[in-house]
Amino acid sequence: MPEPTDAAWLRTVAHEVRSFDRSSTAERVAELLRARVIEGDLPPGTRLSEEQLVEVLHVSRNTLREAFRLLTHEGLLVHRLHRGVFVPELDEDDLVDLYRLRRTIECDVVRRLEGLDAVRLRPLHDAVAAGEDAARRGDWGAAGTANMRFHQQLVALAGSRRIDETTARLLAELRLAFSAFAVPQRLHEPYVTRNRALLDLLVAGEVEQAAKELDVYLHDSEAELRAAHRDRLGKSS
Amino acid sequence: MPEPTDAAWLRTVAHEVRSFDRSSTAERVAELLRARVIEGDLPPGTRLSEEQLVEVLHVSRNTLREAFRLLTHEGLLVHRLHRGVFVPELDEDDLVDLYRLRRTIECDVVRRLEGLDAVRLRPLHDAVAAGEDAARRGDWGAAGTANMRFHQQLVALAGSRRIDETTARLLAELRLAFSAFAVPQRLHEPYVTRNRALLDLLVAGEVEQAAKELDVYLHDSEAELRAAHRDRLGKSS
DNA sequence: TCTTGAGGGATTGTTCAACAACTCCCTAGG
């Protein structure tokens, strides 16, 4: 039915989805959906209808399904046989699970660091600066993004492809948890400072000290998030 | 061309692929291919032709592609745009990478264990027993399988879904590396004993000691594998 | 001889349409 009317802006979307290549269409669709999920535009529990998305995105069902599979393996969607894909509803157990693995990986990476120099720490420096800048502007969304980048770059220092991938999945799921729990953005505030402190320790080569600080840091973060979540549950009941 | 002749056993395969449901066709195809890849039936670098597999497996190209995606995200296949999927050729760097993450996760899990009892250790006990039994029979293939099960059950003690999944991926890739490097199966022999020793430490509740032993254990294993690999390179040149 | 570039065949990327299989909800009957 929508044939001649919406051709205008739909062409635009279709073009956006189909152009700027060097990756497959499915990957571009996935990227588009990933932003929506992480941003919290789609509430947890939402079912993503194939029919509906095929219509809007102007891609075939097969391509869309491939995008679904990509996001499913990132933990950003869950797939139930014959029922479709849904935005996952993370609970407190998931949060504990995520932080458990996160502490394991991040602390271990930091503890084993050696041969650090200014060049290698540059990406970390940039992320911290971006966080501080966002905090000054009061843009807590950007501060959150900068924080994720900081941690991704932190583990990147290990130079391990598989650690990078695992961490990327972890952080993506964590962002989903953030928006799902509707945690007040101001909660990010103290971590801008703590990231700077962490970086200073690394510049000084105090890796053991940094690892310990990071462990406490992550425990604190987890505790705050759990508190926020329980708070939210209390309100809604 | 192969229309009436091979209908017999192909029907069998088709039936095996299509029956025993409770999972999708794609997942069953993936399972079938996973075994072939892990078992080393398909040499590294082999391209898996869509056309060919569609013919043999009697599934559609779309379904086969979904199976490919599954295995790609497990690291058991690599996908190159417009060129198809291949059995990955792991090199020494990959081996280092795999063991790096493996040590991080396994040792951390063991170190944090508490409240162990006979019931929780039962799956570990079974895996160790299976390994010893296989070793007595000289069945090193089975010993390898039992070893993988031991480590999977070991991390399962942490009770973390995401750690389980990450480990499963790791071990699958590692098995691929084993067959890819064509390491002599006898190399598994000493680890049957070491698994038993590790289990004994856990029964005694000596988690810190167990973690240290496991760290050495995994370093040794990595070193032997690297040596075997270099050996192999030396011969072929 | 070596390099370069233009076919051409083969394979993958993507779309489409149809049907089968399954889930969920609603209703009739107990």
Next chain:
DNA sequence: CCTAGGGAGTTGTTGAACAATCCCTCAAGA
């Protein structure tokens, strides 16, 4: 109030078609 069954709607799978890309071959030119 509870259960069985049927229908609507959604996903699962298939097969065919066409476009896009890669790779190999072969010929022309330096």
